[in-house]
Amino acid sequence: DAGVIQSPRHEVTEMGQEVTLRCKPISGHDYLFWYRQTMMRGLELLIYFNNNVPIDDSGMPEDRFSAKMPNASFSTLKIQPSEPRDSAVYFCASSLGGDTDTQYFGPGTRLTVL
Amino acid sequence: GEDVEQSLFLSVREGDSSVINCTYTDSSSTYLYWYKQEPGAGLQLLTYIFSNMDMKQDQRLTVLLNKKDKHLSLRIADTQTGDSAIYFCASKGGSQGNLIFGKGTKLSVKP
Numbered sequence: 001d002a003g004v005i006q007s008p009r010h011e012v013t014e015m016g017q018e019v020t021l022r023c024k025p026i027s028g029h030d031y032l033f034w035y036r037q038t039m040m041r042g043l044e045l046l047i048y049f050n051n052n053v054p055i056d057d058s059g060m061p062e063d064r065f066s067a068k069m070p071n072a073s074f075s076t077l078k079i080q081p082s083e084p085r086d087s088a089v090y091f092c093a094s095s096l097g098g099d100t101d102t103q104y105f106g107p108g109t110r111l112t113v114l
Numbered sequence: 115g116e117d118v119e120q121s122l123f124l125s126v127r128e129g130d131s132s133v134i135n136c137t138y139t140d141s142s143s144t145y146l147y148w149y150k151q152e153p154g155a156g157l158q159l160l161t162y163i164f165s166n167m168d169m170k171q172d173q174r175l176t177v178l179l180n181k182k183d184k185h186l187s188l189r190i191a192d193t194q195t196g197d198s199a200i201y202f203c204a205s206k207g208g209s210q211g212n213l214i215f216g217k218g219t220k221l222s223v224k225p
Contacts (some may be wrong), residue, residue: 002157016192019215033212042217043157056212091156100145101206103213 004106006092013067018080021109022075023096033093033103034067034077043091049075050097082113116140120203120215123224126176136203139184141203146179147213148188149223151200160188162203190221198223 005024013019025027025032033048047057051068052069064083069075079086089110120136138146139195144165149157161168163177163186170177190197190220 030118038202043215045212050213076186100162101213102147102159102162103157105149105158 001020004092004094004104006090006106007040008109009107010110010112011060012114014083014114015083016081017113018078019082019113021077021090021092021111023075023077023092023106025075026057026104027073027093028096029104030097030104031101032069032075033095034075034092035091035093036088037091037108038088065090079111082111084113087111088104089112115208116205116214118203119216120201120206120216120219122217123220123222125224126193128186128193128195128223132141132188132193132197132202132221133169134190134203134221136186136216137143137184137187138205138214139216140202140205140214141184146177146186147202147204148175149202149204149215151202151218153199157202160191167178177187191193193221195223195225197221 007022017026031050034046037043047060047067049069067077091105091108093105095103117139126132131159145162147162148160151157161172163179169179174191178187200220203216206214
């Protein structure tokens with residue numbers, strides 16, 4: 001299996017622009033997670049889905065952030081409008097669920113908002 | 115709410131043993147995990163332990179669990195420079211499907 005795939009790997013944009021991050025989970029996994037990692041705050045869970053349905057979005061910082069999962073093999077995290085404080089590495093992870101809930105992480109998207 | 119805490123930094127010399135500690139608050143955690151993050155990469159599962167176990171060993175890695183004190187540790191024997199990374203402790207949270215991660219311990223290995 002190719003693992004969790006994220007695109008783009010790097011994104012540089014200007015303040016006010018819309019940014020869309022993409023994720024393809026491991027085939028057959030029922031859960032998908034979006035995390036943000038910064039030096040100041042560490043690893044933060046933004047939102048997670050089970051069977052394409054958002055379960056907990058309490059970590060989404062504000063209305064500028066939105067996430068969708070239109071089908072089992074694709075999810076997007078959108079920031080509109082972007083701000084410099086959104087600069088971070090965004091990780092997508094997926095898991096099969098079940099007893100262990102082991103999560104498998106993608107390589108991340110490094111976002112820089114100028 | 116549920117929380118996982120770990121010290122932020124650890125520095126050891128090559129060849130020594132490293133011990134990374136973690137405490138968690140959710141007494142119902144059934145599984146506890148150690149993840150490793152190398153520079154520029156995502157988190158990678160190292161190992162996990164079921165809560166009815168006290169110890170799990172996998173080559174140079176030893177995980178110790180003290181369920182009474184809600185304390186988890188990861189021991190790396192004969193630490194190498196390639197072990198330099200951030201190590202995250204995580205517990206299986208109350209919400210189905212979710213894991214609670216600590217802030218990570220940055221391990222620096224000096225030659």
